Amino acid sequence: MSALTGNLMTLLGGNDPVAVVFYRDDRSKESILELCGLLAPRERAVIETDDVCDAFLQELKDTVLLVVAHDEVDAVRTLEGQRDRLLERDAPAVLFLMQSGAAEKVLNQEAPALSSFLRGLAYDPESSASEGEITRRRDEFQLRHLRTPSEWLGAWQRGEIEDTAGSNLTVQEAWALRRA
Amino acid sequence: MSVWHELKRHIEDRREERRANLSEVQASLIARLIEIADLRLCDREVVGWFTSERNKLTISTSAPAKLDDWPAIPLKNLEHIDEPLLTLSVTFDKIGVRGYSIQLCGKRRIVGSPPWYARVDLDGVGESTNKGVGLCSHALLHTHVGASLGDDHVPSLDPRGERKRFSTRVPTPWLLPVDALNWLLATADRRLEPVPSVRAT
Numbered sequence: 001m002s003a004l005t006g007n008l009m010t011l012l013g014g015n016d017p018v019a020v021v022f023y024r025d026d027r028s029k030e031s032i033l034e035l036c037g038l039l040a041p042r043e044r045a046v047i048e049t050d051d052v053c054d055a056f057l058q059e060l061k062d063t064v065l066l067v068v069a070h071d072e073v074d075a076v077r078t079l080e081g082q083r084d085r086l087l088e089r090d091a092p093a094v095l096f097l098m099q100s101g102a103a104e105k106v107l108n109q110e111a112p113a114l115s116s117f118l119r120g121l122a123y124d125p126e127s128s129a130s131e132g133e134i135t136r137r138r139d140e141f142q143l144r145h146l147r148t149p150s151e152w153l154g155a156w157q158r159g160e161i162e163d164t165a166g167s168n169l170t171v172q173e174a175w176a177l178r179r180a
Numbered sequence: 181m182s183v184w185h186e187l188k189r190h191i192e193d194r195r196e197e198r199r200a201n202l203s204e205v206q207a208s209l210i211a212r213l214i215e216i217a218d219l220r221l222c223d224r225e226v227v228g229w230f231t232s233e234r235n236k237l238t239i240s241t242s243a244p245a246k247l248d249d250w251p252a253i254p255l256k257n258l259e260h261i262d263e264p265l266l267t268l269s270v271t272f273d274k275i276g277v278r279g280y281s282i283q284l285c286g287k288r289r290i291v292g293s294p295p296w297y298a299r300v301d302l303d304g305v306g307e308s309t310n311k312g313v314g315l316c317s318h319a320l321l322h323t324h325v326g327a328s329l330g331d332d333h334v335p336s337l338d339p340r341g342e343r344k345r346f347s348t349r350v351p352t353p354w355l356l357p358v359d360a361l362n363w364l365l366a367t368a369d370r371r372l373e374p375v376p377s378v379r380a381t
Contacts, residue, residue: 002232002240003233005206005210005229005240023203025201027203027204028201028202028203028204031201031207032207034211035206038211038214039210125203126234129233165247165299168281168283169269169281171303171304172238172270172279173269175235175278176271
C-alpha cells in the first residue's frame with residue numbers, strides 16, 4: 001500500500017492522541033523526523049523526545065510529540081498499559097517503530113487497545129504492497145502498455161521504446177513492478 | 181578509459197558515496213518545494229502530494245494537475261514560462277537512488293514558439309542498456325532541454341538503422357533528485373538559483 005504525505009500531514013494536524021510511523025533504519029528515521037517537522041502545521045509545536053511518558057504530560061497535550069524511544073517494545077507496552085491517559089491529548093504522540101521490528105510484533109500481538117487506537121493512523125513510507133495489490137497493478141500496467149512490466153523494461157533497454165517524458169516515468173513504474 | 185567511461189564511473193561512485201534513501205530524498209524535495217511555496221510559486225499543499233512505497237517515490241493523484249496521464253505539480257508566476265508543470269518519479273535499490281525522471285514543462289512567453297521543457301533522467305544505474313549509440317550521446321545521467329519530442333523534432337534514422345526521433349541528451353555529473361529539481365527551477369526563474377554568483381568586489 002502506498003504512503004501519502006497528505007495522510008501524514010492530516011495525521012500531524014489532527015486531534016487523534018496517538019499515531020505510529022515505521023522506519024527502516026536510523027538514517028530513514030532521521031529523515032522521517034525531518035519530514036514530520038516539515039509537514040506539521042506551522043501553528044503547532046513539534047518536539048522530539050525519547051521518553052514515551054511525555055505523552056501523558058498535560059503541558060504537552062497540544063504539542064506534536066515525536067517519540068523516538070530507545071526501547072520501542074517498552075514504549076508500546078507503556079502506551080498500551082496507560083492508553084486511557086492518552087485520551088486527554090489534543091495533538092498526536094507519534095511513536096516511531098522500526099519496520100518489522102520486535103516492537104511492531106508486540107504492537108500487533110500484545111497491544112490490542114493501542115492497535116485499535118492506531119487503525120488508520122500509521123505512516124510507512126517504504127511499505128511493501130501485498131501480492132494481490134502487486135498483481136492488480138501488473139495487470140493494469142499490461143492493459144495500458146500491452147506488455148508486462150518486465151517485457152516493457154526489456155524493450156526499453158533494447159532501445160525499442162522512444163525516449164520521451166512519459167516513457168521515462170513509465171520506466172520507473174515498470175522497474176518497481178518488475179519480477180525480480 | 182575514455183572520458184565517457186569516467187563520467188559513468190563518477191555517477192556510480194557518487195551514488196554509492198552519497199547513499200540517499202527514499203525518506204531522505206522525499207524530505208529534501210519537500211523542503212525545497214516549501215521554499216518555493218513560500219515565494220508564492222506553488223501551493224503550500226504541495227507537501228501532501230507525494231506518494232511512496234518500498235522502492236518508489238512519485239507524485240500522487242491528489243496533485244491537482246496532470247501531464248498526459250501523469251499527476252503533476254502546477255507551479256505559477258515563474259519568470260520565463262507560463263503554466264509550468266512538474267512531474268517526477270524516483271526509484272531506489274539497496275544502495276539508494278537507482279533511477280529518476282524529473283521534468284518541468286510549460287509555455288514560452290514568445291508568441292508562436294513551441295512549448296518548453298527540461299528534463300533530467302537518471303537511467304537505471306547498474307543495468308545493462310543498449311539505448312542510444314553509446315555513453316557519449318546517451319550518458320547514464322543526462323538532461324533534455326528545449327521543446328518536447330512531439331513538437332519540433334523530425335523523425336530520422338539513427339545510426340543503428342532504427343526509425344526513432346532525434347533526441348538530444350546533455351551529459352551531467354551526479355545530481356541527487358533535489359539537485360535536479362534545483363537545476364530545472366533555476367532554468368525557469370533566476371530567483372530560484374540555489375547558488376547565486378559571487379560578484380567580484
